[in-house]
Amino acid sequence: MKVGSAGVRSGAAESLRVFLANWFFTSLCGMTLGEYMRLLQKHRFAVAPAYWPRAAFMTGMGALNSIVSSYENRIYGPEVASARIRPPLFILGHWRSGTTLLHNLLATDGQFAYPTTYQVLNPHTFLTTERFSRFLFVSPSTRMMDNIPLNASVPFEDEFATCGTLCSPFLTWVFPRDAEEYHKYLTFRGVADRDVSEWTAALTLFYRKLTWKYDRPLLLKSPPHTGRIKLLLQTFPDARFVHIHRNPYAIFQSTQRQTQVSLRTMGLQHFDVRHTTDLVLERFKIMYDAFFEERSLIPGNRFQEVSFEELEQDPVGQVKRIYDGLDLPGFGGMQPRLRHYVDSTVNYRKNTYTDLSTSLRRDVGRAWRRNFEEWGYAT
Numbered sequence: 001m002k003v004g005s006a007g008v009r010s011g012a013a014e015s016l017r018v019f020l021a022n023w024f025f026t027s028l029c030g031m032t033l034g035e036y037m038r039l040l041q042k043h044r045f046a047v048a049p050a051y052w053p054r055a056a057f058m059t060g061m062g063a064l065n066s067i068v069s070s071y072e073n074r075i076y077g078p079e080v081a082s083a084r085i086r087p088p089l090f091i092l093g094h095w096r097s098g099t100t101l102l103h104n105l106l107a108t109d110g111q112f113a114y115p116t117t118y119q120v121l122n123p124h125t126f127l128t129t130e131r132f133s134r135f136l137f138v139s140p141s142t143r144m145m146d147n148i149p150l151n152a153s154v155p156f157e158d159e160f161a162t163c164g165t166l167c168s169p170f171l172t173w174v175f176p177r178d179a180e181e182y183h184k185y186l187t188f189r190g191v192a193d194r195d196v197s198e199w200t201a202a203l204t205l206f207y208r209k210l211t212w213k214y215d216r217p218l219l220l221k222s223p224p225h226t227g228r229i230k231l232l233l234q235t236f237p238d239a240r241f242v243h244i245h246r247n248p249y250a251i252f253q254s255t256q257r258q259t260q261v262s263l264r265t266m267g268l269q270h271f272d273v274r275h276t277t278d279l280v281l282e283r284f285k286i287m288y289d290a291f292f293e294e295r296s297l298i299p300g301n302r303f304q305e306v307s308f309e310e311l312e313q314d315p316v317g318q319v320k321r322i323y324d325g326l327d328l329p330g331f332g333g334m335q336p337r338l339r340h341y342v343d344s345t346v347n348y349r350k351n352t353y354t355d356l357s358t359s360l361r362r363d364v365g366r367a368w369r370r371n372f373e374e375w376g377y378a379t
Contacts, residue, residue, distance in 0.1 A: 030122040033062035035164035069124035083212040087238035091221040096254035098308030103221040109334035113214035118152035123161035159222035167199040173262040176271035187227040227290035246308035
């Protein structure tokens with residue numbers, strides 16, 4: 001009886017967490033009130049009634065974040081400003097290409113620090129509030145799109161920390177009717193200098209906070225960085241990069257699911273899911289047109305590439321190859337932790353999908369032809 005009762009309580013708790021994540025919690029809960037008001041004004045307050053609870057929650061959180069952020073800036077600001085960001089290691093790759101797997105594998109190396117879920121979602125306040133993250137972080141225990149464990153301390157995408165600038169493609173999922181407004185931030189090509197400076201300043205400040213806290217080089221992963229190599233090198237000229245690719249058909253199917261989940265958990269508007277295909281195809285092409293043009297800017301000993309399929313088959317061997325190619329020290333020391341992490345994931349099962357229709361396979365193959373050819377995947 002006790003076991004059954006515990007199971008019921010556990011199931012009820014998880015159901016509540018999923019409900020809160022769907023209708024109240026949002027990945028933008030760390031915005032200040034000023035940032036959130038700017039976002040609403042930009043979109044003429046066009047929030048669908050079904051999402052008014054989330055909008056109200058964001059308003060309350062924005063007010064609280066503004067107060068705590070002011071306190072944090074007074075207490076930590078001068079010390080954070082003096083922190084020197086060491087050359088970071090950026091993981092590049094489209095959504096659902098294996099960037100999370102690679103991030104988690106490399107994060108087992110203690111010579112690096114990485115931004116956590118709580119930190120990226122609370123960029124203005126985490127130095128003050130992170131000690132309470134176990135109580136403040138409300139989310140399902142696994143990611144909704146793939147059942148990978150999710151909690152406040154796992155490695156996460158630093159792009160979330162810049163959403164308050166209103167210059168992030170992640171905002172596509174908040175106001176999807178204006179999706180094209182945010183495509184340009186995948187690459188920052190043709191973006192006003194003022195906006196580039198604001199985004200870069202927000203990203204750099206976030207990295208300074210992490211550097212002040214950990215005093216280590218940063219290990220960073222956000223898919224949009226894939227199309228920003230030139231901008232990242234201008235800001236961090238000694239950075240290293242690892243790019244991961246995967247069969248484009250698998251990326252397409254998985255990104256469709258991820259997009260639908262993101263729209264549901266971040267959105268303030270309804271979106272016709274029939275348009276998801278066009279959205280995924282277009283964003284992928286924008287990102288990789290820039291990647292193919294700019295990757296040659298990276299010196300050879302600071303760029304490595306790996307396929308998801310090879311990484312999944314031999315994670316330890318592929319990580320060693322990355323370290324060798326980047327002249328990174330310390331593989332021997334991190335290898336036991338790396339193997340322990342690999343062993344802990346042995347029972348994980350990926351999502352499965354039905355076969356794409358012939359017409360959709362043709363559309364994906366045509367739109368992303370260069371990627372198929374570049375990495376040797378059959379269309």
